[in-house]
Amino acid sequence: MKHPTWLAAVAALALAAPAMAQSSGGTIAVPGPQSISAADKQTGAQADPDLTAEYGGPYSGPQAQLVKQIGLKVAQQSGIAGVERDFSFKLLNSGVPNAFAVPGGYVYTTRGLLALMNNEAELAFVLGHETGHIAARHTDRRQKVTQRSVLLGTLGQTLLGAVLGNGALGQIGGQLGQVGIQRLVVGNVMSHSRQDEFEADDLGVVYARKAGYDATASSDILASLAAQTSLDARLTGQSRTTPGWAMSHPDPAARVARSLQRARQQTASGGLRNGDAFLLALNGMIYGDDPAQGVIEGQVFRYPADRIQFTAPVGYGMNNGAEAVTITPTTGQGGQASFTGGRFDGNLDALVTKGFAALTGQANARVNVTPQRTTINGMTAATATLGASSGNQAVDATVVAIAASANTAYTFTVIAPRGAGLGNLAPLVQSFRRMTAAEAAAVRPRVIQVVTVGKADTVGSLSARMAFDDAREDRFRVLNGIPAGVTTLPAGRRVKLVVWGAPGKY
Template sequence: MRMRWKMMAMASAAALAAATPIAAEAPQAQRVQAITAQERAQGQQANAEIVREYGGVYDGPQVAYVKRVGQRVATQSGLATTPGAFTITVLDSPVDNAFATPGGYVYVTRGLLALMNDEAELAAVLGHEVAHVAARHSRSRQNTATRNTLLGALGQAIVGAVAGNSGFGSLLSRGIGAGAQLATLGYSRGQETEADTLGVGYLARTGYDPVALSTMLESLAAQNQLSQAIAGQTRALPAWASTHPEPGARVARARSEATRIRATGTARGRDAHLAAVDGLLYGDDPAQGAILGQRFVHPALRIGFTVPQGYTMANSPQAVTIVGGGGQAQFATLPYSGNRETYVRGVLQSVAGANARLPAYQLQSTTVNGIPAAQATIRAASGNTPVDVTVVALTPSATRAYHFVTVTPAGRGVAPFASTIQSFRTITAAEAGEVRARYVRVVPVGARDTVQTLAARMAFPDRQLERFLTLNGLSANERLTPGTRVKIVTH
């Protein structure tokens, strides 16, 4: 699954970096405290856990391109003048996300990289995240933001749902490590606005078109709407900018700021970016299982389950996160010794913490589609609100076990996720064969091509036109110019 690198991507990118004039009227960098040794140590300590939570480091040929763009725009922040002071990482995750941590560590997922349509948009995203670090926003957010929960780095969808101040609830708040907490704690609206303003300035001083931030935000808003429509609901799992200020107002504000500074740089770097993302893995990696509509299927493990319409799922190497029905859940696996009671207790202990004292609970034995299972529910607290935390362990073999952990309002138990749990089963070879890797392919527009004909080439069973338009930042009535290049997704 190694992608081919096209040398013209590096050549074009290098030419862009060398030839782009610095905007004469771009705002000058404000005095910023340089990265301290303590911040660098903090970022380095968090790095390993962040990489683990987000599926590891993506090692495709796009990495060199992203690193060059990221380091170039990051030096405009005043945190450091040497590009090598910034560590730019592409994460092997289909989730649309980007963030930076103290110490000059900057991250972007391959999912968000695929959504971008030019180099300036990549610079805009990375510059925005570096701006948070330059403004030291993490200091205040660590003191005021609610910590993530046991459901991992994607847990912003459920912040506050289980992490309470007493007993088991307070222990759940420590289920996610400090590294991912550092990366995913939310910023205030004021901080987001400040980071947008600083990021637009970085773009201008680097010679990129400062309007790129607003066009990237428009693409993110369109992707979020598409995700909601696919899930059959009006609320989707958080992506980059999903907890930021209202999208429409934010796009307008970013465009206004780009106009206000009267920057002369107009570089977009579309050709370099398209050459770089051609062949990029898109969506789930089949080796980690895949979400197919409302189904989760893992071809290697030969298992699968289905969530109701309106529920959302997000897949990571550690777990599948499920949100819906007024509750939250996680599907995962741990080592299994052959004893379901021991396994259930181990899951509860792993959630609570190694040294935590578990409250009393009753273990119930059952079966799911002929698979032996056991479950236990514990009453916890979310602040002053009681919640039910349930573990359901399923053992399809003597050596393998899986489990759902659900968090629901007190008295509901596992009810919001009963149909999901009851749908768990082993799958056939044919079902496993449905899961195939998808890749971004950059293709030229033919003389007779329309958005409809190109959308028909998208390797999806539904919403092909919407997916194509969103991926390319196009409108439904867009007239394409023959010879220009666009992105499609194929097997």
């Protein structure tokens, strides 16, 4: 995973005195007219490629255009000059519900979060919320948090180095741990204080209302997000270690009532929702993992593009990141691993050596290893294990390079207790195999299908059409914002289903 250079960046917007959004029920301080500085533009432009890659790249199609259209409409209410010129609203190809902004007018949301929405007003609030972080200069307030976060990352590496030893080999476990620490640092930097979140909620309400939308929809999307977070925790616990909006926007449930109250204070009634048009725009959008990036189904990772798969042992979860699949224990105990791959020149020994060198943080570091040859499910592999220790603590670091084809190889890097070699992650490596053509062709995306409720339809009958083996009704309710206890829906209402899409050429 890349380490974005924007982590320590600070926004420097030229901010005028705040205005007040008046209502009979209270006031919301609204930042005054301002413009985005050249320094912020540069910061955002530098951050954008890494952030986009980290979340699967841009997602194109009518949904992306909708995000841009509504984002610009809402941002024009912020008092920031040059919105059409300076703002970028991007839909990212990630199934993880998330939204965030960085200095320079760069605002992002994922298709995972978009899928939870049921009308334009909810999207307007989310994009208004992120615009609010920019307008209120929350990055300035996060400078000290950022410095603490970077320090936390450095401290984490130092502690791992103390455990593993401070030489080149002693640092290898620390470098593997960088994936987890990187996620922790990014999570801290992208997060805001509770005060900042409430202020951004307020600004999202104001901007959405001024753009003509029903601002009370803010509580609906926050409630859907809380319900999705709860459902994920109940269904999988920590089996999927990918962070979501709940990671960078804490306690969504606590914000539902507050956002509704603030919205009602700001407007008497009315405002656009445009539910049907919005839902129809989502029709056909990928839901969950995109097979082109690999899919995680339970404990199995499948990558149909190269026709390979492996299975994580019970007790481990996987995260399909931009540059690697990480495998970590759900209990906090046990080894950890990363999985990467790509083209190579046919020299597996060199790939193993490069794997160890990469773990030192120095691509050109000289690491003396003598890989051993083996086979894994009919494929030639090279493997080596190096030990590192400090005091009474010791680990093994193992790199296994597997030739999947004449010019493609994949690498598992595993850290386990000293003397264990691969330890309890040996089944992970041994499960790596080629998929048959039929298996690869059978990998299909899940997609959003918008349907109209018929007279005979019920929550139960519609839920039965969901492309899942478990919790179909719970998933259907969360996806459509249908509370528990409601069993019938009015005929003519449009709802979202998740169905299997057509197989693709990956």
